[in-house]
Amino acid sequence: MNNVIIPNWHFGEKVLIFRSDRSKCDERPTIILDGNKLQYKCKDSDIGKILCSAELIDGMFEDGMIISISERGEVECLHHESKQEIDIFMTNKCNSNCIMCPVSEYDRKKSDERYVEWLKEYIKILPSDVSYINITGGEPTLALDIFFEIMELLKNKFQNSDFQMLSNGRSFADIFFLNSVIACTPIGTRFAIPLHSSDRSIHDMITQSEGSFEQTVRGIRNLLNKKQKVEIRIVISKKNCDRLTETVLYILKHFRDVFCVNFIAMEMMGNAAVNRKEVWIDYDEAFKKAKTAIDILVNEGVDVQLYNFPLCFVERGYWQMAANSITDYKICYMDECKDCKVKALCGGMFFSTKYIMRPKVKPVE
Ligand code: SF4
Structure with a gap:
């Protein structure tokens, strides 16, 4: 997870959940892997804004992981769903x-x-x-x-x-x-x-x-x-x-x-x-x-x-x-x-x- 930067991130500092597919999303702000695109969805009704291609983050996120993204797009893992x-x-x-x-x-x-x-x-x-x-x-x-x-x-x-x-x-x-x-x-x-x-x-x-x-x-x-x-x-x-x-x-x-x-x-x-x-x-x-x-x-x-x-x-x-x-x-x-x-x-x-x-x-x- 170290040194991951989402290119062109311009949504400010955020805390988000990562979902590996759209069907698992709920109302929480989410980063979704949708096909070969990484998307940012801030509300349930959002379609999601495309951030980058999936290759850039290949294997770095796990489903249910809670991450923080800084203003500059730097990613930090805060919590794994498996962690109690x-x-x-x-x-x-x-x-x-x-x-x-x-x-x-x-x-x-x-x-x-x-x-x-x-x-x-x-x-x-x-x-x-x-x-x-x-x-x-x-x-x-x-x-x-x-x-x-x-x-x-x-x-x-x-x-x-x-x-x-x-x-x-x-x-x-x-x-x-x-x-x-x-x-x-x-x-x-x-x-x-x-x-x-x-x-x-x-x-x-x-x-x-x-x-x-x-x-x-x-x-x-x-x-x-x-x-x-x-x-x-x-x-x-x-x-x-x-x-x-x-x-x-x-x-x-x-x-x-x-x-x-x-x-x-x-x-x-x-x-x-x-x-x-x-x-x-x-x-x-x-x-x-x-x-x-x-x-x-x-x-x-x-x-x-x-x-x-x-x-x-x-x-x-x-x-x-x-x-x-x-x-x-x-x-x-x-x-x-x-x-x-x-x-x-x-x-x-x-x-x-x-x-x-x-x-x-x-x-x-
Ligand atoms: S007890 Fe723990 S620290 Fe000590 S040798 Fe074994 S694995 Fe290493």
Whole structure:
């Protein structure tokens, strides 16, 4: 899909569905492959404007694919019909600046005034029967101009989907704000919140934001008091790996009703890539450092998962906790993985982590 440009595109920025034949079209704005022509149809009654010959896009689109076309005709794939999970990116703004964030500080400060309209168009065109919606950012609750409106749109459209909100939890320290969020959020939404350490100075040093520990802790407590589903995330880095046991003991003491605790290996992009010498810890060392903490949680009946860990760095007895958590288009394997017997089960690694850290994988025989 990279580098596809529709020639002579002059309809402005659009979000469209691709149909491989006219009989499958509905009222949504569509790009149709009609015989040997690619056509653009913006309403049900339209005949469709011919864009180019089919050869130009040969095999690049799949039926039901949702694509974005820029003003200059550049095409980006947003969603495959076969995919049951959707990310709704609210904003790139964040009130923290975590040293291992996969987004850079520079990217978090960029803004695009047309984004709100674009996002509404995207939500409108999505199929309503997807299984899972991820509300993400930046910090999604900082999109104050659109947050409540978009949440209402999502709640009304995706009535049978599960929802997850990835948040640093700081906004939920304000109980009045939290009440408004709960009112517009589907029942059963999972709030996934990182707690970097039980030591406030370590947490605040990782977020590079003084006072963030207090706010996150109060946010988690407020959510649990409101009987919300909370997942606590611990991103393992050089900065917090020596206090994982203390951190889970703190969680058990203060947040006993937590839904689950997940340990996460880093994605080496953005701040994480810039600060790699300070933050990166090899996968196997990260697992070893987390093992006691995992055992404590499991013995206490708390669900645990490992995100972004290739299987060969995890002890066999813990493989069932290793989730295939990396988004399809970011998954990568090392060349040596081709002979690995468990490749089909392994969630691989991030593309960026492969190229920056060159992990020494151990193919399973
Ligand atoms: S060798 Fe490769 S495929 Fe096998 S477990 Fe490790 S990372 Fe996964």
